Amino acid sequence: MNTGRWIAICLLGLVLTASLLANFIAPASYAEQFRDLPGASPSARHWLGTDDLGRDRFSRLLYGTRISLLLAPAAALVSTLLAGVIGGLAGYLGGGFEGTAMWVTDLFLSLPWLFLLVAVRAMLPLNVSPLASVIITFALLGILGWAAAARVVCAGSRTLRNSDFVLQARASGVSGPRVFAVHIFPNLAPVLLAQFWISIPVFILTEANLGVLGLGVAEPLPSWGSLLREIEGYSAASQPWLFVPLLLLVAVVTCFQVALSSKELPS
Amino acid sequence: MKKSILHALVLCGLLFASCTAWSQYGGELRFCVRAEPKTFDPLLVDDDPSDTVRYLTAGVLVRTNRVTQQLEPQLALSWKVSENGQRITFKLRRDLYFSDGSPFSATDVAYTVRRLMDPNLHSSTADPFRSGPGDVDVRILASDRVAIRFPAPVAGLDRLFDQVPIMSSTSPKKEMAVLGPFNIADYKPGEYVLLKRNPNYWKHDAAGRRLPYLDSVRIEVEQNRDLEMLHFVRGEVDLINSLDPEYFSRLSSQAESTAHDAGVSLDPEMMWLNQVPTAPIPAYKKAWFASTMFRQALSKAINREDMARIVFRGHAHPAFGPISPANTFWFNSKLKAQAYDPQSAIRELAQDGFKLQDGTLKDRGGNAVEFSVITNAGNKYRAAMAAMMQQDLAKIGIRLNIVTLDFPSLMERISRTFDYEACLLGLVNTELDPNVQMNVWLSSAADHQWNPQQKNPATAWESEIDRLIRAQASTSDVRKRKQYFDRVQEIVREQNPFIYLLNKDALSGIASTVRNAQPSVLRPQTYWNIDELYLQSHADVARSR
Numbered sequence: 001m002n003t004g005r006w007i008a009i010c011l012l013g014l015v016l017t018a019s020l021l022a023n024f025i026a027p028a029s030y031a032e033q034f035r036d037l038p039g040a041s042p043s044a045r046h047w048l049g050t051d052d053l054g055r056d057r058f059s060r061l062l063y064g065t066r067i068s069l070l071l072a073p074a075a076a077l078v079s080t081l082l083a084g085v086i087g088g089l090a091g092y093l094g095g096g097f098e099g100t101a102m103w104v105t106d107l108f109l110s111l112p113w114l115f116l117l118v119a120v121r122a123m124l125p126l127n128v129s130p131l132a133s134v135i136i137t138f139a140l141l142g143i144l145g146w147a148a149a150a151r152v153v154c155a156g157s158r159t160l161r162n163s164d165f166v167l168q169a170r171a172s173g174v175s176g177p178r179v180f181a182v183h184i185f186p187n188l189a190p191v192l193l194a195q196f197w198i199s200i201p202v203f204i205l206t207e208a209n210l211g212v213l214g215l216g217v218a219e220p221l222p223s224w225g226s227l228l229r230e231i232e233g234y235s236a237a238s239q240p241w242l243f244v245p246l247l248l249l250v251a252v253v254t255c256f257q258v259a260l261s262s263k264e265l266p267s
Numbered sequence: 268m269k270k271s272i273l274h275a276l277v278l279c280g281l282l283f284a285s286c287t288a289w290s291q292y293g294g295e296l297r298f299c300v301r302a303e304p305k306t307f308d309p310l311l312v313d314d315d316p317s318d319t320v321r322y323l324t325a326g327v328l329v330r331t332n333r334v335t336q337q338l339e340p341q342l343a344l345s346w347k348v349s350e351n352g353q354r355i356t357f358k359l360r361r362d363l364y365f366s367d368g369s370p371f372s373a374t375d376v377a378y379t380v381r382r383l384m385d386p387n388l389h390s391s392t393a394d395p396f397r398s399g400p401g402d403v404d405v406r407i408l409a410s411d412r413v414a415i416r417f418p419a420p421v422a423g424l425d426r427l428f429d430q431v432p433i434m435s436s437t438s439p440k441k442e443m444a445v446l447g448p449f450n451i452a453d454y455k456p457g458e459y460v461l462l463k464r465n466p467n468y469w470k471h472d473a474a475g476r477r478l479p480y481l482d483s484v485r486i487e488v489e490q491n492r493d494l495e496m497l498h499f500v501r502g503e504v505d506l507i508n509s510l511d512p513e514y515f516s517r518l519s520s521q522a523e524s525t526a527h528d529a530g531v532s533l534d535p536e537m538m539w540l541n542q543v544p545t546a547p548i549p550a551y552k553k554a555w556f557a558s559t560m561f562r563q564a565l566s567k568a569i570n571r572e573d574m575a576r577i578v579f580r581g582h583a584h585p586a587f588g589p590i591s592p593a594n595t596f597w598f599n600s601k602l603k604a605q606a607y608d609p610q611s612a613i614r615e616l617a618q619d620g621f622k623l624q625d626g627t628l629k630d631r632g633g634n635a636v637e638f639s640v641i642t643n644a645g646n647k648y649r650a651a652m653a654a655m656m657q658q659d660l661a662k663i664g665i666r667l668n669i670v671t672l673d674f675p676s677l678m679e680r681i682s683r684t685f686d687y688e689a690c691l692l693g694l695v696n697t698e699l700d701p702n703v704q705m706n707v708w709l710s711s712a713a714d715h716q717w718n719p720q721q722k723n724p725a726t727a728w729e730s731e732i733d734r735l736i737r738a739q740a741s742t743s744d745v746r747k748r749k750q751y752f753d754r755v756q757e758i759v760r761e762q763n764p765f766i767y768l769l770n771k772d773a774l775s776g777i778a779s780t781v782r783n784a785q786p787s788v789l790r791p792q793t794y795w796n797i798d799e800l801y802l803q804s805h806a807d808v809a810r811s812r
Binding site: 038220 | 573576577578637638639641644647650651653654655657658668669670671672673676686687688
């Protein structure tokens with residue numbers, strides 16, 4: 001394991017640990033409004049200052065990191081499993097099923113993602129708690145984000161379909177579903193794992209984009225998306241501490257990429 | 268010797284005065300609009316950019332002074348509205364000419380009104396005049412007198428002519444022949460509209476010199492507010508209308524003299540609860556929303572002062588009701604701002620059968636009081652207002668869920684499916700006369716948002732508002748109309764169908780080189796007196812300081 005990967009993993013671990021311990025580390029609740037201190041600069045009491053409503057920005061960053069870092073992998077897991085089943089079966093069965101599955105995949109890829117998410121989000125029930133809304137947002141990301149990975153998985157599955165051990169299993173009379181479950185799917189694990197890692201930063205960024213549009217995680221819950229909204233506009237340049245969530249996002253996404261690319265290097 | 272020195276001094280003084288006077292002339296004023304003007308036909312205007320061009324180019328019979336809020340004569344020397352408010356007679360100025368040299372007379376007024384009221388034109392400017400079925404009768408009494416009779420009384424009839432641009436009946440240039448201070452000289456779609464001084468503009472300043480002072484006005488199309496601000500700071504544009512509080516604070520810190528807060532505007536921000544009987548929400552919630560005491564308690568539990576101070580950085584004021592205090596005549600000055608009083612709210616809720624148990628408010632049936640409020644996505648001020656309400660209402664045990672929706676989805680819910688519980692939105696009021704709000708207050712109206720298009724008024728107080736609104740529309744006696752609207756404001760305050768939250772301030776940016784500017788709370792805030800504005804060089808500004 002090279003040094004870069006170690007550093008990336010350590011940083012990710014540090015960020016994840018800090019966010020998981022937010023209840024103990026955070027100086028205030030993410031929702032508490034210090035109305036006498038709106039938009040305050042960093043101080044000993046508020047390390048990253050307060051937002052426009054007087055909420056402690058450091059606390060919100062910790063809780064927001066927890067939400068984004070826990071739910072993005074969950075969404076990535078959902079989308080990777082969907083991609084594994086759809087792409088895997090398409091590659092294994094081939095023929096008409098593969099054609100249809102790839103047509104649906106292409107259709108999903110050609111859809112304007114952001115607008116689709118906005119439209120689906122608008123159709124959901126309104127009276128849900130902030131926590132439920134954040135879970136719904138990431139679940140949507142997971143359910144709608146399988147298409148790109150499915151194409152890669154399909155290609156992998158198609159290669160496996162014609163491999164010697166699969167031919168031997170079929171010649172030995174092993175049923176089709178069993179061949180898929182025992183011989184194909186487990187051998188797709190490296191591809192699926194790579195897709196899983198790639199999806200995490202993609203979902204974090206998508207949620208951030210939704211947050212910038214005001215359609216991500218509901219108030220008062222913080223997420224990286226809602227924190228990034230603070231840097232839009234003209235006045236952010238004079239308040240460099242507003243860029244901390246952006247730096248953290250870039251660092252985490254970079255760490256994911258470094259961890260992933262290091263994994264792919266031959267040992 | 269002494270005499271000649273005195274003569275020389277007087278001569279120098281006169282020379283300096285005349286130089287100063289003539290130095291007012293010339294220059295190009297620049298500002299931005301958010302979108303492309305949809306039309307240059309002044310009678311078909313229904314968007315802000317087109318309205319801007321219309322305001323700067325069109326001549327009108329009467330105009331509301333944006334500072335005094337009084338109606339002032341323009342192309343009309345005088346006017347008279349009949350007692351029943353159905354007929355108006357104008358006496359016109361003589362010897363006026365359109366920008367292309369064609370003469371102005373009563374024929375042009377008649378032509379304009381007939382074209383405006385033509386149902387085939389579908390002019391939104393004509394809508395307020397359509398008080399009843401039937402045709403409008405326009406009679407030319409003389410070359411400088413014209414009488415217009417409407418089929419039914421029109422409330423605030425004379426003020427409506429502030430929006431009616433007079434067009435030439437004879438000019439081959441049609442809408443390009445104007446009576447306003449400027450005429451359209453150039454237009455590049457997506458880039459700018461260039462207006463040049465109308466050489467035949469009829470107005471003169473106190474010294475008898477022909478207005479306007481400016482040579483031209485350049486209206487840039489710029490959607491991005493950040494870029495607009497950047498252009499302003501660099502001196503590339505001279506005016507910004509309707510500044511956000513954030514930009515205003517920024518501007519104040521950079522160049523205080525260019526940031527102007529004209530005070531509380533006409534535009535309210537408000538929340539309402541869905542009272543549509545067929546709405547797909549639980550019956551127990553409908554019962555809460557229909558309760559006057561529940562709505563009153565919500566109103567008391569919201570800290571408007573904090574909201575104005577924090578969300579709008581002090582550039583907003585707690586709202587009193589449907590009419591802003593900025594509307595000096597129509598505002599009911601007996602009303603007082605709703606005080607923040609959560610304890611009183613809890614008492615009121617207790618009287619209505621609610622109980623506060625372990626920090627959660629419960630109704631008679633034991634249902635925890637929780638509802639969602641929808642607002643439009645992308646408006647950070649409304650999102651922040653909702654977040655503050657969330658914390659305020661939590662103090663009386665109410666759980667408020669905030670949902671931001673894209674605007675089309677939000678409109679679909681509030682006007683078609685009624686699948687929502689509460690909504691936070693704002694209104695833009697461009698008119699002083701509250702008669703234009705009939706489409707909101709009549710229970711049968713489509714914009715009666717909390718329960719629209721009722722066949723019969725659902726409540727006694729809505730029935731009373733209907734009666735008052737109809738009564739004011741059928742008289743031209745302004746005092747009586749004021750009495751009726753004062754009562755409407757009192758009922759709205761008691762019943763809280765809209766929980767009025769704030770009136771935003773009218774914020775604008777005016778470059779230090781622009782002189783004679785008098786920022787107003789009424790639109791257009793910064794250039795309403797465009798014919799009197801002039802530009803000073805930066806050197807002169809520095810010298811005068």
